[in-house]
Amino acid sequence: MELKITTLADRPELADALDRMPDTWPEFILEDLVGWANFPRIAVEFPQYVLVATDPEGAVVARAFSVPFVLDAPGRGELPVGGWDQVLLWAFSDLRRGRTPDTVSAIDITVTTGHLGQGISGRMLAAMRDNARRLGFGQVVAPVRPNGKHLRSGQPMEEYARLTRPEDGLPEDPWLRVHARAGGKVDSVATVSMTVRGSLAQWREWTGLPFDTDGPVEVPGALVPVHCALAHGYAVYVEPNVWVRHQL
Numbered sequence: 001m002e003l004k005i006t007t008l009a010d011r012p013e014l015a016d017a018l019d020r021m022p023d024t025w026p027e028f029i030l031e032d033l034v035g036w037a038n039f040p041r042i043a044v045e046f047p048q049y050v051l052v053a054t055d056p057e058g059a060v061v062a063r064a065f066s067v068p069f070v071l072d073a074p075g076r077g078e079l080p081v082g083g084w085d086q087v088l089l090w091a092f093s094d095l096r097r098g099r100t101p102d103t104v105s106a107i108d109i110t111v112t113t114g115h116l117g118q119g120i121s122g123r124m125l126a127a128m129r130d131n132a133r134r135l136g137f138g139q140v141v142a143p144v145r146p147n148g149k150h151l152r153s154g155q156p157m158e159e160y161a162r163l164t165r166p167e168d169g170l171p172e173d174p175w176l177r178v179h180a181r182a183g184g185k186v187d188s189v190a191t192v193s194m195t196v197r198g199s200l201a202q203w204r205e206w207t208g209l210p211f212d213t214d215g216p217v218e219v220p221g222a223l224v225p226v227h228c229a230l231a232h233g234y235a236v237y238v239e240p241n242v243w244v245r246h247q248l
Contacts, residue, residue: 008050026221034085067091068101083143083193106142146173157240184244193241
């Protein structure tokens with residue numbers, strides 16, 4: 001498909017369409033408080049780091065959000081175990097303090113449901129790399145949410161992230177494989193990349209599951225089990241992601 005990929009800064013008139021674009025996140029993930037508070041700010045405060053793809057008719061078919069931040073700073077240096085949540089906090093903290101960023105982190109690449117399976121996600125990743133290079137950065141990092149991990153929620157992410165295909169040595173996970181083909185290298189596991197906490201009533205609403213037993217609960221779309229504390233009336237989901245580095 002012929003796509004036009006631009007930054008939101010270049011086409012601010014697409015902001016509303018971008019905001020209305022359906023995503024593929026599980027409902028409970030949207031309750032991550034760090035993301036809930038900060039994700040909407042990216043389009044407003046970092047529009048030059050937001051990419052939007054339109055089809056020949058002008059309809060929005062994909063988006064790619066990223067943020068700049070300072071990695072080479074006291075107390076940082078290494079990609080954080082806090083992953084997605086932490087890099088969002090760093091990015092907006094650095095913006096508020098006027099710090100000059102040295103790294104770009106991917107935050108979200110989403111393709112509309114009617115255009116999945118056409119290689120668009122890989123094209124958006126390539127465009128994100130090109131955009132970061134154009135803005136003067138030497139690397140893009142990504143707290144990747146492997147899209148096959150939910151099928152193996154009991155397997156430690158450290159093991160899953162290292163699984164490769166015997167025929168070509170590429171990652172077994174499809175989304176990690178896209179990053180590898182683009183030149184990305186697995187760096188580490190962000191063990192506490194996202195955190196969602198809520199009452200049992202909230203979890204029942206988000207998932208349609210009973211949440212009536214103590215311990216791990218398998219939730220569709222979750223990369224690891226959700227921990228249910230029945231006697232205390234809450235459940236917590238701590239999601240690991242995989243840090244991938246892209247040297248530009």
